[in-house]
Amino acid sequence: MSFVLWKPCYCIGDSKIDAQHRKLVSILNFLHDRILEACSKKLVDRILMELVCYAEEHFQDEESLMEKIRYPALEHHRQEHERLLVEVFAFKKKFDHGLATKMELLHFLRDWLINHVINEDLEIKKYL
């Protein structure tokens, strides 16, 4: 079973953004499966960086969409994206120093992604 299950209620109603969210979830599930197979830290790092790079691209696309629709909370949302990036790099540092386990990393990433979708991204839906 998938570690993170994508639910239709997470959709904001923009096909590109929704597809990107699903891709982020699938990278996270891929990471989970590799961790269950006891993969190397090197591979975890590689998948984590793929997730972060894809998230950065996705944040830019989401911000472009918000600009296009003149989303009123764009600045707040942009700051949230910046905060998410700072947070993920801080957790990565902790992980690199052996202060967090692979499972803790997974749980952090799941909350990091899903809480943002629920609390911030779904707000955009009202303006589409």
Ligand SMILES: [Fe+2]
């Ligand atoms: Fe967002």
